[in-house]
Amino acid sequence: MAKAGKGQRLKNPSKVIKRLLSYLKGYRLRFIVVLVCIVMSAAASALSSMFMQTLIDDYIMPLMGSDNPDFSNLLRAIIIMAAALLIGALAGLAYNRIMVVISQGIQKKIRDQLFAHMQTLPIKYFDTHAHGDIMSRYTNDIDTLRQMMSASLPQMFASAITIITVFVAMLTLNLYLTLFVLLFVAVMLFVTKIIATGSARNFVAQQRELGDVNGFIEEMINGQKVIKVFCHEEATKEEFDRKNEALCKSATAANTYANILMPILNNLGNLQYVLIAMVGGALAIFGVAPITLGIIAAFLPLSKNFTRPFSEISQQLNAVIMALAGAERIFELMDEESEHDEGYVTLVNAKYDKDDNIVESDERTQMWAWKHPHGDGTVTYTKLCGEIVMKDVDFGYDENKIVLHDISLTADKGQKVAFVGATGAGKTTITNLINRFYDIADGKIRYDGININKIRKTDLRKSLGIVLQDVHLFTGTVRENIRYGKLDASDEEVIAAAKLANAHDFISMLPDGYDTVITGDGGQLSQGQCQLISIARAIIADPPVMILDEATSSIDTRTEAIVQKGMDGLMYGRTVFVIAHRLSTVRNSDMIMVLELGRIIERGTHDELINQKGKYYQLYTGAFELS
């Protein structure tokens, strides 16, 4: 599992920053207010430390020894200061609150954009990228980004402002002491650099070990039942201890570096504080420079205020680099190319007019038609029938590696076409081409006579119902899961679909019936029950073409027969593609295609193929093994 910014170098930080700044657009005015407020707040804090000097030199020393001191000037000064500091504190409140809105707003925007864009990506992207890695962009990366924006950035900006104001303040007080402070800052930066390098190295090691341990935990916990069945607990514990120990070692090293940075910088600051007192004292005594007691008194807190922001910045720097690395990964996903869709043929509700021509209808009719606009401005309508023709189709997931060769087939309206073959023969791949999860390399696929490349993808997929090999249900009630096929389906429709899929009985037995919440990927249901629900989900969508990819593999044959009977009634007049391992599932198909290594090697009805005594016959009689 990849973690955010794991020791990776930023490719182009300035580009990332520029892009992040573009998100500020809607907040321009507010951002300016924030900047102004930060300046005010930092100035107030500098002012408060400078006040010591004024206090001692202007209001205390002159009054020393007078019998009847007049404190009215001091009172006035304090009132003015109070007003200024109050404004500073309020400015601090204001910028913090505005920054919350800005950083949360930007975070939400990025999050939403990321998800919306992810939905447009082609299937290939999800096949070739680890889910854990994509997931970490939503969790780690966005979170580090938020922390940077709401905490690190304002802090760093405030620190920078403080450094400037305090530097100016120090210069006005005394040049020599200022130079001394600068020298010390150089020492601190040097120390920081040494520690930070060691910290970064060990941090990378820690992340690697952590990934290792977490990966092990994930694999073992998910296979926990097998561990128990084999009484393999002890061996697993041993392996775990070894990995856990390694993590502990690198975590200790990484944290040690991180932990000692602050006390060291802090106390170097204290050391500097002491040295200034000594140097200042010496300068004052020997009269080398015009130094008063007030100047030393004021310089001490100032010097601390000067070095503190440096250590603050060095602490935040790591967070900023991590966040920028995270932002880069987020933008990388956002820049992934979306699924191409040059289709312009759309699916519309249709009806016949008086002259038996197909026309578009605003109402929901039971009839659908392809709306096909032409270059000359005319529009033709083709009735949606569900006829699919493939001609000389070649395809490869990788351009150089063709996995399907010369696939040609015709599925007439209402026909049931089956694919049979060994794992990896290309059965699922063919169906992935029909719904355009992937695009063919060569050849043509026509749907009701229209090249499917011309059909808008969403409309094409709406006209296809698919029950996939791996069942995926979503967290929610059973009802919601079935309704996924048709969002506005009534409860009666849901139940009718469940009955057709033979799922009604067991759903009724669940604790809350149709309102039982399924979590995870249907954890508490058996594999077969999940398949039944996913079949109900496809049934309710009521598409003219159905693709069943090993849809009943975990369902016993008797239930399968019942489901099939129900579906056969429903599917009457609809085109069905069936992929199945079990030959009993495909036997009654109108056409069976036997695939081997990406080619159709035999085709025909069950009886024809049996008579041919070819591969299908061998499979059927058990003389050949499907693996």
Add this chain to the structure above:
Amino acid sequence: MIRMLAKSIREYKMASILTPIFVVLEVVMEVLLPFLMANLIDYGVSGNGGKGDMDYIVKTGLMLVAVAFAALIFGALSGKFAAQASAGFAKNLRHDMFYKIQDYSFSNIDKFSSSSLVTRLTTDVTNVQNAFQMIIRVAVRAPFMMIFAMIMSFNVNMSLSWTFVAFIPFIAIALAIVMRLAHPIFTRVFKTYDKLNNVVQENLHGIRVVKSFVREDHEVEKFGKISDIIYKDFSKAEKIIAFNMPVMQISVYSCILIISWFAAQFIVGGSMTTGELISMMTYVMQILMSLMFISMTMVMIIMSKASGDRIAEVLSEEIDLKNTDKPLEKVKDGSIVFDNVSFSYSKNKDKLCLKNLNLTIKSGETVGIIGGTGSSKSSLVQLIPRLYDVTEGSIIVGGEDVRKYDIEVIRDNVAMVLQKNVLFSGTIKENLRWGDPNATDEDIVRVCKLAQAEDFIERMPDKYDTYIEQGGTNVSGGQRQRLCIARALLKKPKILILDDSTSAVDTKTDKLIRKAFLEEIPDTTKIIIAQRVSSVQDADKIIVMDKGRIDAVGTHEELLKNNKIYAEVYNSQQKGSEDNG
């Protein structure tokens, strides 16, 4: 919860105690600094009648340098020990949880679900680790800093010190209110985050479903709704937290100004020195800043409390399958008796999934089980190796109740190939040796031949050393099933249970496996759950399950004649194959 977790500190107790000690020492040094500084200024810089006393400056200065260095070393040491203690604590927590989970029964695992256990072992441990480090460092540092600084400041000037003492309750109350308001919102936000991540995760896994049903907009909307709640709640909470800073600033500034006002009069009046004023100011900062830190750590600790609770839940979970006092160490034979067995996963007697089952299986018999989806076939066989305990009645294996055996013994003697089976990352050999860590290469080849896995293993480039990817994704379903069977055979069990374990294996190989079983391990009781009638038809006895009850028991011929369900299943599979097969 805290006591539960604290048990995991163990060998890191030393480091956990040393950390706060060094933290306190560092604090003492830091508090001494302003005090010495005041002396330096009063007796050094402005000493000697205002001319300054260089000797004193050097003497006190060196002392100050020494103190600062000591603080630096104490600070660094505390950091080092804190790292040791927290990383070690996290290690022990993971260790304890992992070990505990190894002892979990199936129903314990079901209760938590695997994914939630994984989160608890990973994310939650990290949260607690960070909080622990925070507690032994900052949470110790801040209060001590406050107390010491307070003592020192009272030492310097009693009456002035009262001014900021007056501010402490103001700050404490203000911060308490802020936290009180923000905390529930934060907990809510984190729960919503879980939901958001769940949506993303499901979309990643089910992207084909989303795209097939053209539900991208629906999902974006679903995501947007949750995202919006997070935005609103999070902004609300952070806006409240934003009050922390001005509360602190106003207090600090007020203290400075008030002290300035009175100090000026004291100094002019001669009852106070300039140096004392400067050290007072430093103490003000130290005290108020430590209050700030206290509030920050409180927020952190409260946030990680949820994680701590979740870990404690795992650790304190009552394991519901336990060995008896004097467990039996030997299983006599492979006979099985179900005596009026009822079973429910939820222990709720109204939701029984097995009802009043009676059944006798002789040692060495082959038993087939057939039944519809959800007819509780798997539940039935899972009771035999005591993966779950019966709700009522008893199961007798080898003449004794399964609950009387040592759990490990009964599971070693009853090998089960699960329906949702898993191979682990590692070589084929390593995976098979799960069955018997001491198995020789010959043993392994023998069981692979039995499970009809030898052929395809020999065809692989690295043969028995072929590396299996996590989840066994680089072998086909049929191959995976045969490897799992081989793995179970290596245990040389008295009873072997195959729970739909040959569904992806073709009929011919299936037949060969059964033939091998019959010839090579005749004394082992074999229970086979299958969907194909052909897998069970030559069994000694076939059990037909329907809705948690035994519908019929008999041989193939008997059932074909007398049992409607069996006949139906048979017919649904045999149409046309008799004349061709």
